[in-house]
Amino acid sequence: MAVTKTRDRLxxxxxxxxxxxxxxxxxVDDICRSADVRKGSFYHYFKSKAxxxxxxxxxxxxxxxxxxxxVFSPTNAPLERFEKYxxxxxxxxxxxxxxxxHVCGCPFASIGSEMASQDNLIREKADEVFxxxxxxxxxxxxxxxxxxxxxxxxxxxxRAGEISSYVCGQMMMARxxxxxxxxxxxxxxxxxxxxxxxxxxxxxx
Amino acid sequence: MAVTKTRDRLxxxxxxxxxxxxxxxxxVDDICRSADVRKGSFYHYFKSKAxxxxxxxxxxxxxxxxxxxxVFSPTNAPLERFEKYxxxxxxxxxxxxxxxxHVCGCPFASIGSEMASQDNLIREKADEVFxxxxxxxxxxxxxxxxxxxxxxxxxxxxRAGEISSYVCGQMMMARxxxxxxxxxxxxxxxxxxxxxxxxxxxxxx
DNA sequence: GGTATTCTTGACTAGTCAGTCAAGTTTATT
DNA sequence: AATAAACTTGACTGACTAGTCAAGAATACC
Numbered sequence: 001m002a003v004t005k006t007r008d009r010l011x012x013x014x015x016x017x018x019x020x021x022x023x024x025x026x027x028v029d030d031i032c033r034s035a036d037v038r039k040g041s042f043y044h045y046f047k048s049k050a051x052x053x054x055x056x057x058x059x060x061x062x063x064x065x066x067x068x069x070x071v072f073s074p075t076n077a078p079l080e081r082f083e084k085y086x087x088x089x090x091x092x093x094x095x096x097x098x099x100x101x102h103v104c105g106c107p108f109a110s111i112g113s114e115m116a117s118q119d120n121l122i123r124e125k126a127d128e129v130f131x132x133x134x135x136x137x138x139x140x141x142x143x144x145x146x147x148x149x150x151x152x153x154x155x156x157x158x159r160a161g162e163i164s165s166y167v168c169g170q171m172m173m174a175r176x177x178x179x180x181x182x183x184x185x186x187x188x189x190x191x192x193x194x195x196x197x198x199x200x201x202x203x204x205x
Numbered sequence: 206m207a208v209t210k211t212r213d214r215l216x217x218x219x220x221x222x223x224x225x226x227x228x229x230x231x232x233v234d235d236i237c238r239s240a241d242v243r244k245g246s247f248y249h250y251f252k253s254k255a256x257x258x259x260x261x262x263x264x265x266x267x268x269x270x271x272x273x274x275x276v277f278s279p280t281n282a283p284l285e286r287f288e289k290y291x292x293x294x295x296x297x298x299x300x301x302x303x304x305x306x307h308v309c310g311c312p313f314a315s316i317g318s319e320m321a322s323q324d325n326l327i328r329e330k331a332d333e334v335f336x337x338x339x340x341x342x343x344x345x346x347x348x349x350x351x352x353x354x355x356x357x358x359x360x361x362x363x364r365a366g367e368i369s370s371y372v373c374g375q376m377m378m379a380r381x382x383x384x385x386x387x388x389x390x391x392x393x394x395x396x397x398x399x400x401x402x403x404x405x406x407x408x409x410x
Numbered sequence: 411g412g413t414a415t416t417c418t419t420g421a422c423t424a425g426t427c428a429g430t431c432a433a434g435t436t437t438a439t440t
Numbered sequence: 441a442a443t444a445a446a447c448t449t450g451a452c453t454g455a456c457t458a459g460t461c462a463a464g465a466a467t468a469c470c
Contacts, residue, residue: 006417006418021322022319022322022323024227024230027456027457028457028459029456029457029458039419039459040417040418040420040460040461041417041418041419043458043459043460044417045417047459048458049458049459102322104322105318105321108381109318109377109381110318110319112380112381113310113319113377113380113381114227114229115227116307116308116310116381117225117226117227117230117305117307118226118227123381123383126381127382130378158390158391158394158395161378161391162371162398164374165374165375165377165391165395166371166374168374168377169370169371169372169374169375170370172314172317172318172373173335173369173370173373175318175321176317176318176321176328176332176335178321178328178332186363186366186367190366190367190370193399193401194395194399232426232428233427233428234427242448243449243450244429244450245430245431245447246447246448246449247429248428248430249448250447252429253428253429254429
């Protein structure tokens with residue numbers, strides 16, 4: 001299936017609308033209306049609304065990876081990576097507020113949690129994205145061990161899972177509170193505490 | 206409005222169905238059918254589906270508080286409270302699997318995240334429940350300071366928020382993964398790491 | 411230029427949605 | 441026993457739902 005302008009527009013608008021609201025509250029008609037595409041065309045490109053969601057999640061993460069690759073570049077010191085990652089996450093949330101009018105949290109967590117019991121393909125895609133994302137943490141943690149910032153016997157996988165859960169939890173809390181304050185106040189400090197590092201020793205930025 | 210059998214049945218069945226699936230995927234008709242109540246009666250007790258959800262969230266948390274009060278009783282040593290809390294959370298999830306066929310996570314996070322942008326009363330109720338729940342953590346952390354397990358200058362509120370986010374994140378991940386394994390493997394260890402305590406020094410249970 | 415393929419269009423199902431309402435039944439009050 | 445209030449019933453909106461389909465338009469291939 002070739003990538004076309006119509007298809008691309010559907011995918012892009014879909015993830016925006018679903019991230020802002022929710023999977024269920026955004027109808028195929030809504031998406032088509034926003035994209036100025038008729039319904040028949042929608043079902044020419046996607047066999048179901050759920051399939052569009054899965055494609056949109058994949059594409060959204062792939063686009064975000066460009067930023068993640070930059071932030072988690074091995075040319076940055078390990079702690080610097082986490083610092084820049086926190087900044088990136090905060091900026092994304094601020095952008096979402098500007099574009100969509102409220103705190104949106106993590107789209108994969110929101111969609112994944114909402115649809116977990118209703119559509120297994122959506123659940124699996126969310127799960128897969130989290131697993132892929134966790135590899136950024138794992139790699140950085142290994143570099144921390146190499147630099148002596150963490151003990152040799154650190155359980156990398158478990159520690160990366162902790163970071164995942166913590167960050168994801170903060171994002172969800174921010175969405176439910178509809179406020180970025182706790183995120184701005186606590187995310188960096190909390191993340192560095194999980195790493196066992198007193199963030200007061202780091203440069204403010 | 207008096208508490209009646211009909212109203213109670215609606216509230217109880219609603220939270221079960223919504224926790225298992227999602228707010229949007231459970232219709233008023235579904236709830237009425239399960240409760241063997243006609244729709245007119247539903248709207249005699251609740252002015253909208255959203256109002257039922259808010260009532261159901263409050264009632265669900267109040268029922269859960271009985272267990273929380275027991276677990277977080279000051280007669281338990283602070284670390285013991287957190288240990289028992291992890292056990293309680295795990296048991297609730299196991300029960301949910303048995304009753305509903307899959308991992309359900311935290312109902313307040315799931316409903317709150319799903320509805321955050323669509324219904325402000327539901328969002329606020331979820332937020333409020335999290336705030337109330339966090340007081341268990343705060344109180345326990347203060348007792349830890351008193352016992353010398355944490356430094357005097359510990360930021361209790363911030364630390365309680367970290368615990369909230371971490372636990373909530375783990376629950377959401379479990380729902381998305383539809384697996385209790387990571388929860389069973391990591392929740393206790395991760396929680397104690399946030400507390401700055403090596404959980405290996407504690408009794409297995 | 412002709413043909414096959416891809417894409418678009420708009421009308422169309424058939425079912426579901428939250429919520430309403432008037433008439434009826436039960437229960438509590440006096 | 442009479443009246444009022446609380447509650448139940450079932451039929452009813454009107455809007456929306458995901459998805460279908462046949463016919464037509466645009467494009468690519470030969």
